[in-house]
Amino acid sequence: MPEYRTAALVLRTFDHGESDRLVHLYTEKLGRVSAIAKGARRSQRRFPGTLEIFSKLEVQIVDPPRAQLMRLEGAVLVEPGEPLVQHLGRFAIASQLLEMLDRLTGEREANPELFHFSAGVLTVLCAERPDRLLALLVQLKTLARLGYRPQLVACAGCGQPVSGRDRVAFDVAHGGATCPDCASGEAPRVPASLLARLEVGIRTPLRQRGELGIPDRAVRQAERLFSRFVLFHVGLELRTADFLSQIRDLECLDGKRARGDTAPASGAAPAGAAAGSAGRA
Amino acid sequence: MTQLLTPIERVVSALRRLPGIGEKTATRLAYFLLAAPDPVASDLAEAIVRLRSDVVICERCFTPSERSPCPICTDENRQGRQVCVVEEPADLASIERAGNFQGLYHVLGGTLSPLDGIGPDALRIGPLLQRVRAGEVDEVILATNPNPEGEATALFVADQLRDCEVLVTRIGFGMPLGGDLEYVDRVTVRRSLENRRAFGA
Ligand SMILES: [Zn+2]
Ligand SMILES: [Zn+2]
Numbered sequence: 001m002p003e004y005r006t007a008a009l010v011l012r013t014f015d016h017g018e019s020d021r022l023v024h025l026y027t028e029k030l031g032r033v034s035a036i037a038k039g040a041r042r043s044q045r046r047f048p049g050t051l052e053i054f055s056k057l058e059v060q061i062v063d064p065p066r067a068q069l070m071r072l073e074g075a076v077l078v079e080p081g082e083p084l085v086q087h088l089g090r091f092a093i094a095s096q097l098l099e100m101l102d103r104l105t106g107e108r109e110a111n112p113e114l115f116h117f118s119a120g121v122l123t124v125l126c127a128e129r130p131d132r133l134l135a136l137l138v139q140l141k142t143l144a145r146l147g148y149r150p151q152l153v154a155c156a157g158c159g160q161p162v163s164g165r166d167r168v169a170f171d172v173a174h175g176g177a178t179c180p181d182c183a184s185g186e187a188p189r190v191p192a193s194l195l196a197r198l199e200v201g202i203r204t205p206l207r208q209r210g211e212l213g214i215p216d217r218a219v220r221q222a223e224r225l226f227s228r229f230v231l232f233h234v235g236l237e238l239r240t241a242d243f244l245s246q247i248r249d250l251e252c253l254d255g256k257r258a259r260g261d262t263a264p265a266s267g268a269a270p271a272g273a274a275a276g277s278a279g280r281a
Numbered sequence: 282m283t284q285l286l287t288p289i290e291r292v293v294s295a296l297r298r299l300p301g302i303g304e305k306t307a308t309r310l311a312y313f314l315l316a317a318p319d320p321v322a323s324d325l326a327e328a329i330v331r332l333r334s335d336v337v338i339c340e341r342c343f344t345p346s347e348r349s350p351c352p353i354c355t356d357e358n359r360q361g362r363q364v365c366v367v368e369e370p371a372d373l374a375s376i377e378r379a380g381n382f383q384g385l386y387h388v389l390g391g392t393l394s395p396l397d398g399i400g401p402d403a404l405r406i407g408p409l410l411q412r413v414r415a416g417e418v419d420e421v422i423l424a425t426n427p428n429p430e431g432e433a434t435a436l437f438v439a440d441q442l443r444d445c446e447v448l449v450t451r452i453g454f455g456m457p458l459g460g461d462l463e464y465v466d467r468v469t470v471r472r473s474l475e476n477r478r479a480f481g482a
Contacts, residue, residue: 012396017303049466053396053429080468085432088440095395102396239398246400250440 002063004029007078009118010055011102015041023051023072025059026101028115031108035061035072047075054081054094056119081122089130092247093138096240097121100142104234114145124206132219132253133209135244137201139226144202148233150176150226152199157182163196170195170225172232190225194218289315341412343388343405344370353377353385360384362419366409366438368392368426376424384422387412392430393437404434406441413445420448427454 006029016022019042026032040047050057056079063070084094101118105111121138128134143149153163156175162168169183170176170190177195178187194214201212214222231237247253286294289311296307314322338344339351346352353359363384367373373386387409391399412418423438425431439449455473456465465473 015300018301018306045461045464048464049469077466080466081429082432082468085429085436088433088436091393091429091433091436092395099396240395242398243393243395243400246402250401252440 001065003073004061004063006030006059006061007115007119008057008059008075009098009101009115009122010051010053010057010081011098012053013051018042021047021051022069024102025057025072026105026115026118027059027061027110028112029110030061031110031115032101032105033061033070033108035059035070037072037075040072047072049080050075050077052081053098054084054122055079056081056122079119079123081126083126084122087130088247088250088252089135090125090128092240092244092253093130093135094122094125096135096238096244097138097142099238099240100139100146103236103238104146111145117141117145121206128207130253132216132223132248133201133212133214134206135248135253136198136219136222136226137206137209139230140198140202141206143226143230143234148230149202150229152177152195152202155179155182163192165192168192168195172225172228175233176229188225190221191218194222198222341408342373342386343390343408344373344386358383362417363422364409364412364418364420365422365424366435367424368431368434372424372426384420389425389434389438392425392434394430401437404437406438409438410441410445413442413447416446418447420450422450422452424452 004027006027008025008027011024011026011032013024014022016036019039021037021040023035023037023040024032025035037047037051040051055077058076058078059072060074061070062073081094084090097118101114105114121141125134125138140150151174153161155162155178156171157178158181160179162177162179167189169178169180169187171178171183171187173184174182174187177192178184197212197214197218201209201214204212227241230241292311292314293304293307296302296310297304302310314325335347336345337347337349339346339354340349341354342351344351344353360383364387365373365376365382365384366387366389367376368389368391370388373388376382376386388405389409390405391403393399393401393404409421413421421438421442423435425434425438435451439451442449453476454469455476456462456469462470
């Protein structure tokens with residue numbers, strides 16, 4: 001029976017039957033797979049602390065002949081996703097990445113580059129103070145790798161460069177920036193310099209996004225453009241999109257303030273002391 | 282597909298919709314109910330019907346109860362200025378079984394789960410903020426589960442309470458009773474060390 005050992009990211013988990021968990025993984029060697037983790041709900045020892053979203057694992061998967069689902073035989077935690085839940089902004093951005101891997105990739109379509117990109121994004125997110133530009137760039141970079149790269153510097157209709165202009169039409173149906181000849185009437189006009197900077201942003205490491213010189217106002221404008229772009233081209237509404245916008249409204253992505261930046265446990269009294277006071281009260 | 286189910290099959294398929302019940306258990310339970318002495322099955326059927334007709338949601342803590350406010354919220358022997366925030370009523374029941382918590386509760390009714398489209402506006406947080414802002418509470422204990430969704434939810438509740446005059450604490454994490462260091466994941470081991478306490482304290 002075929003057996004695989006591969007690095008994997010945990011995308012989602014579901015309870016399955018009485019003692020198992022169904023795990024959606026994005027793996028380096030096999031792409032997206034669903035695998036049953038037998039006994040994962042019953043035994044603490046079987047998969048201790050590993051089968052949680054955001055975890056990076058080394059897994060051992062078998063593919064039993066005639067079985068519908070693959071079976072997760074073993075999993076070793078390589079990198080816990082814990083830092084991603086210490087900030088709501090990180091949590092929202094990382095969740096959106098997982099959803100795109102879970103819903104926009106084909107089952108068992110291997111794409112090692114996409115795997116390394118995604119694992120790298122999660123690692124960067126663990127250490128960054130999240131802001132709206134970070135959320136936007138993660139979305140654009142991921143879209144580009146999934147084959148939904150927006151046209152930003154050349155006309156999506158005829159291919160002529162548009163970046164020399166002042167303002168250009170952003171025509172979602174065409175696939176992005178369009179010259180005056182190709183643009184439809186209702187497409188919004190946006191600064192060509194913004195699109196050009198986003199193009200650079202797609203190729204720039206996330207940590208250096210501050211050097212792109214994209215002001216907050218422009219980020220907000222781009223957020224609106226690309227939420228319509230995703231809806232049109234991907235053909236589904238991402239469940240995490242609404243979450244991300246609620247988190248933006250809570251100002252957890254404004255980058256300046258440290259809202260939600262401290263885990264409650266580390267901010268308050270040590271948990272032992274808290275438990276003690278609960279006992280005395 | 283649409284052939285009529287036998288009475289046994291109907292019970293099996295109804296039981297299978299319950300969480301944690303697979304085909305095997307459902308079948309075993311169905312045959313047990315069939316063979317059980319008389320009041321067993323009818324008591325169960327009546328209890329289930331009354332569950333839906335007689336249970337109300339407590340207006341203060343949002344746990345299901347036979348009256349509102351519930352017996353916990355109206356118990357004068359409890360420490361009313363401590364509120365323990367849990368995800369689900371089952372978590373409340375579990376803390377009650379432990380028997381050493383004397384405060385009150387707030388049931389959020391879920392966790393932040395972006396991949397299921399569940400965001401902050403789907404959590405029941407307003408009534409908790411009201412209780413805190415009304416000065417009724419000295420300590421809010423965040424007792425959501427120690428998984429990513431539960432952690433993010435705790436963070437969100439703490440963030441909502443940041444401008445309030447209230448002590449916000451998180452339940453402790455550490456080695457499970459009967460656990461074995463060799464088999465415990467490293468996040469748990471690290472937290473066990475962070476959350477250590479003076480011996481005998
Ligand atoms: Zn053109
Ligand atoms: Zn109550």
